[in-house]
Amino acid sequence: MKADHFEQQKLLDLAAEDVALTQLAHRGRTLPEVAAVAAAEEAERTFSADVVRAETEVRDLGREVKRLESDVETVRAREDKDQRLLDSGSVAPKEMTNLQHELESLKRRQSDLEDQELELMERLEVAEKALAAAQHGLDRAREDRERAEQQRDDALADIADQTKRHEAARTEVAGGLSQPLLALYDRIRTQTGTTGAALLKARSCQGCRIEFYGSQLAAVRTADPHEVVRCENCGRILVRTAESGL
Numbered sequence: 037m038k039a040d041h042f043e044q045q046k047l048l049d050l051a052a053e054d055v056a057l058t059q060l061a062h063r064g065r066t067l068p069e070v071a072a073v074a075a076a077e078e079a080e081r082t083f084s085a086d087v088v089r090a091e092t093e094v095r096d097l098g099r100e101v102k103r104l105e106s107d108v109e110t111v112r113a114r115e116d117k118d119q120r121l122l123d124s125g126s127v128a129p130k131e132m133t134n135l136q137h138e139l140e141s142l143k144r145r146q147s148d149l150e151d152q153e154l155e156l157m158e159r160l161e162v163a164e165k166a167l168a169a170a171q172h173g174l175d176r177a178r179e180d181r182e183r184a185e186q187q188r189d190d191a192l193a194d195i196a197d198q199t200k201r202h203e204a205a206r207t208e209v210a211g212g213l214s215q216p217l218l219a220l221y222d223r224i225r226t227q228t229g230t231t232g233a234a235l236l237k238a239r240s241c242q243g244c245r246i247e248f249y250g251s252q253l254a255a256v257r258t259a260d261p262h263e264v265v266r267c268e269n270c271g272r273i274l275v276r277t278a279e280s281g282l
């Protein structure tokens with residue numbers, strides 16, 4: 037294929053835009069900000085589970101304390117009733133002894149229940165502190181996650197913005213190329229995955245870095261300036277300039 041020598045130079049601008057676009061796409065796929073969001077989400081989930089666990093414990097202990105309070109109340113009421121009976125003096129002596137025994141037993145029971153209640157309230161206090169700490173951790177984890185999301189969105193917006201600019205620049209360069217040359221370039225670009233042309237610099241293809249010698253070099257050197265020459269190694273169009281070392 038033949039193409040104007042000057043037009044062939046423009047392929048380097050096209051290749052430069054394609055390199056930039058390839059790098060932007062790669063950056064988008066490997067953004068550390070995306071990994072940071074995933075890590076922040078994981079931390080948030082952990083704190084969230086801690087909060088649920090602590091809430092459950094606080095609720096269970098609170099219920100237990102209430103139950104004990106109610107038991108203490110029942111015992112006290114019974115004591116009051118027995119005491120009133122004793123005080124009334126209307127009880128037979130044998131029954132009186134029974135009542136006194138029962139009262140003693142009730143007082144022991146009340147004391148036991150109150151000890152248990154005290155212990156539970158101490159545990160409840162510890163659990164409430166743990167809940168507050170977990171809640172605080174969750175709040176901070178949520179802030180971290182929101183910040184990480186913002187940073188990721190900023191990075192993605194930056195990539196989208198640069199991609200748009202490079203695509204516009206590429207379209208402009210491509211508009212100045214003849215259809216057959218552009219079609220050849222694009223076909224090669226699809227094959228290499230990056231660019232369809234490369235500068236021949238100091239006898240080396242800048243696409244695949246191979247250096248030309250002997251008959252290959254002679255073929256490139258003697259080729260018509262308007263002839264489209266391709267790298268035998270990577271297939272890219274070799275763009276010859278004053279830097280080519282021919």
Ligand SMILES: [Zn+2]
Pocket residue numbers: 234241242243244245246267268269270271272
């Ligand atoms: Zn090459």
